[in-house]
Amino acid sequence: MESWTPKSGRLCDIRFCRANTSKMQSYLHANILLVLESMGGTPSDFVLEFQQPGNPEHGDLACNAAMQLARHYKRAPKQIAEAIKAGLEALPLDVNKISAVEIAGPGFLNFRISNVYLFDALADILSAGPSFGHTYVGTGKRALVEFVSANPTGPLTVGHGRNAVLGDTIARLLQWTGYEVEREYYFNDAGRQMRVLGESVRARYMAELNPLIATKMIGEGDDKVEVPEPFPEDGYLGAYIADIARELISSSEEIKIEDTDRFKQAAEHKIFAEIGATLKRMGIHMDSFFNERSLYESGQIWEIIERFRKKDLAYDKDGAVWLRTTAFGKEQDTVLVKSTGEPTYRLPDIGYHIEKLERGFDRVVDVFGADHIATFPDVVEGVRALGYDADRIEVVIYQFVTLVRSGQPVKMSTRKATYVTLDELMDEVGEDVTRFFFLMRSPNTHLEFDLDLAKEASDTNPVFYLQYAHARIQSILRKADEIGMSIDGEVELSLLTHDTEIVLIKTLMGLPMQISRAAELSEPHRLANFLREVAVAFTQFYGNCRIIGEAENLARARMLLATATAQVLKNGLGVLGISAPDRM
RNA sequence: GCGCCCGUAGCUCAAUUGGAUAGAGCAGUGGACUUCUAAUCCGCAGGUUACAGGUUCGAUUCCUGUCGGGCGUACCA
Structure with missing residues (x-):
């Protein structure tokens, strides 16, 4: 074999060789406990722990027991470490597993794994092949990951991208740990957002039919835009709205202008198809779409209010129904049903989570943007208060994505259509890069997505x-x-x-x-x-x-x-x- | 004001849930292609981990406070 002379003092530049040492840990665990027993036992709260040192000089596994036990034995950590080492060598340890035991620093016991063991591990990787990496904590359990869950009011944006990729990858990770996983998309096509969407399409439709239709200005300052007169004040301004209107015109269908639902349906249908295509392009397949409306139709949400009332967690005030969130440690109670009789999103959300738990999932994961951070505890605590095992609910909160173009943050609004769509992003940088960019950072840190860098930077x-x-x-x-x-x-x-x-x-x-x-x-x-x-x-x-x-x-x-x-x-x-x- | 997240190299971020000398990439700088893919590799430089206390053998990590940024704090979703 050729000899390799390191240029620096270190033998190797890899600082993190994180082997899967769980088997080795249990082997050492048993033997060290044996030795400690012969040395006079351990305090009841003692937990024997191992770490994988970052520095290769510190071996493959390190144990800090000697330091933890210094007080108990009233001896210096180094002396205790020596005693443990001597005890282990007297057993002795299997040389095919551990090739060396060293004492370093203030009293660390460092273990070196023998090469024989490593070669066996390498052979294991090859025989496992495509399934190497699978583990079994989730075997026999079911998990539901709910993500994206954007109402179909426009194309998926870069912001949705982080949600989509995070959710899908968490689902994949769970599958690799043995869970049977379902991916679910939750949406509501009955709310105000969707009504405004339908009205936006209708206004464009009317303008297409009658180019001389009166117009008006909406928005303020630099955001001012000219729209057809029937356009809602807070309507959706994206070009796709007019596209949908034109498609409706070119289809032979006769639509009555008063029939706003038809415009809404057409928009919903078209936009959902596009969302589906975008997700598919990213390698994401949803197993189910859950419509919020079904919770109303089943009467489930009204039943929930009664259950809260029985526990004195819901009450009437000012014509509205309130949830006593102060009982969960909040500063104020919150509204469940507005005085108009319309529920706030909290009520169906609680109903939806109960529904998920009743479907028998062992783990229910929600992927939410940072704007939900203050609201999901109400939902989780509400579910818990009604007697469900809310610990099975796990909420993954991710911080927002800031798009940067030419060194400037891009302001994004779905309604104003000042956004970059996921498809545009993938056109520019490709699907793999898009996924990786969203995954390479911890979810709870702000993600800065530099478009210029991502575009040109195939080498960086x-x-x-x-x-x-x-x-x-x-x-x-x-x-x-x-x-x-x-x-x-x-x-x-x-x-x-x-x-x-x-x-x-x-x-x-x-x-x-x-x-x-x-x-x-x-x-x-x-x-x-x-x-x-x-x-x-x-x-x-x-x-x-x-x-x-x-x-x-x-x-x-x-x-x-x-x-x-x-x-x-x-x-x-x-x-x-x-x-x-x-x-x- | 209150709640949650964040503050680490010039920039973007890691750090095995309390460990040993805080690491990468980009940018900067100096080298390496007759050699299995140079989309690469090897150097150098870059830090009081926002600040001040506390907890202990040991703190980027946990606690308290201050400062700074983000998101919330609606009978919007």
């Missing part, structure tokens, strides 16, 4: 980096195949001894843990970050170890490692809904 875009690593591996494997090299038969994995090879294996092992953690926390960006680490680890390996041209045994071992890397990238990108091309 992290998603290409991941895809490139995959394509590069496939290229090598193709070339190897051409010259007749094969990974069939016995392969000596023990030839993989280079630092970059070991680090790469350790990194690859981390996929199942990363996926399950991202699923548990509903934070897909963790997986995106992890995949970058995989690509970095591979590139390090690539720069230091050749495959083609090496002795056959070594070359075949490395081909296996490369194959496993491609598999991890492909599986991980798949979870994010991003393609893993074979050529770029």
Whole structure:
């Protein structure tokens, strides 16, 4: 094997080799407890914990028990660590699992995983193949992810994009942890928004039929626009409204001008079709669409009010029905039914969540924008107050997306049509980049989406980096195949001894843990970050170890490692809904 | 005023839910293509983690307060 001389003092630049060490942890856990027992036991509140150090010099697993127990044993942490180490060596530990136990810093016990164990893990990745990364916490459980849920008043915008991609990816993550998952879209076609939409279409329709129709100005200041006289003051100004009107005219259908519902229906139909197409383009398929109206038709929501009344959580005041949210710790009570007799959104929302729980889901995930942050607790607490297990409801709040164009934030309003649609975004930067941009950041931080950067920046875009690593591996494997090299038969994995090879294996092992953690926390960006680490680890390996041209045994071992890397990238990108091309 | 989120390198963001020397990308700067894909790699530089206290072996992380930004705080959704 060639020797590799590091240019810096560090042996390896990979700071995070997060292997899946759960089996190893339970092995060490049992043995350390055994040793501690012989040393005089542990306090009742003691929890034995392991960490995976960021710094490779600190081994693969670290245990801080000695520091935690310093007070209990009234001895210095280092002495305790020495005693534990001696105890473990006396057992002894299996050298095929742990190759070294070291004491460092203030009293950390650092464990090094033996290469034999790593080679077994590598073989496991290859035999699991496309399913490597699956875990089982959700097996036998059902989850419902509700997301997008935009009323059909216009095309999906960039803002909806974050919601859509987050929701879909959370659903994928849950599937990978064993859940049976349904994706649901909740909408309301009976509200004021939709009525205004219908009236907007009708006004455009009338103007198309009669070009001489009177016009008026609406809006204020720079936002002032000229519209046909019948246009609602707060109507929708997007060009798609006129498109829908023109389509209605060119169809042979005769429509009565008074029939506003027909205009609304036509708009709803057309817009929903477009939303569906946009979602499909992003790789998103909804399993169900839930219409808020069904909650009224079943009478469910009126029944809910009675149930609140019985618990003295609802009362009448000023002609309205109020929910006693002060009982949930809020400053004020809130209105459930307006004095007009029309419910506020809170009531159907509570009904909808009860409905979801009654459908038997173990986990009910909502993906909401930051504007819901103050309102969803009412819903969750309301559901809980009626005796349901509200802990099964999980609300993922994401902060808003700021679009930046030419260094300036773009102001967006669906009504004024001053927005960038998701389709336009995908036209400009592609589906993969669009998904990745929305996923690469933690949901609870503001996302700045720089259009200029995303557009031109094929070389600065992290998603290409991941895809490139995959394509590069496939290229090598193709070339190897051409010259007749094969990974069939016995392969000596023990030839993989280079630092970059070991680090790469350790990194690859981390996929199942990363996926399950991202699923548990509903934070897909963790997986995106992890995949970058995989690509970095591979590139390090690539720069230091050749495959083609090496002795056959070594070359075949490395081909296996490369194959496993491609598999991890492909599986991980798949979870994010991003393609893993074979050529770029 | 109140509630929630955020404040980390010039910019955009990470940091294994309290760990060891706070990491990437972009921008800057200096190098590397007869070599499996240079959409790449290797250096250098860049930090009092907004600020002040507190909790403990140990704080970017938890608590309190201050400052600054975002979203809410409707008989809108």
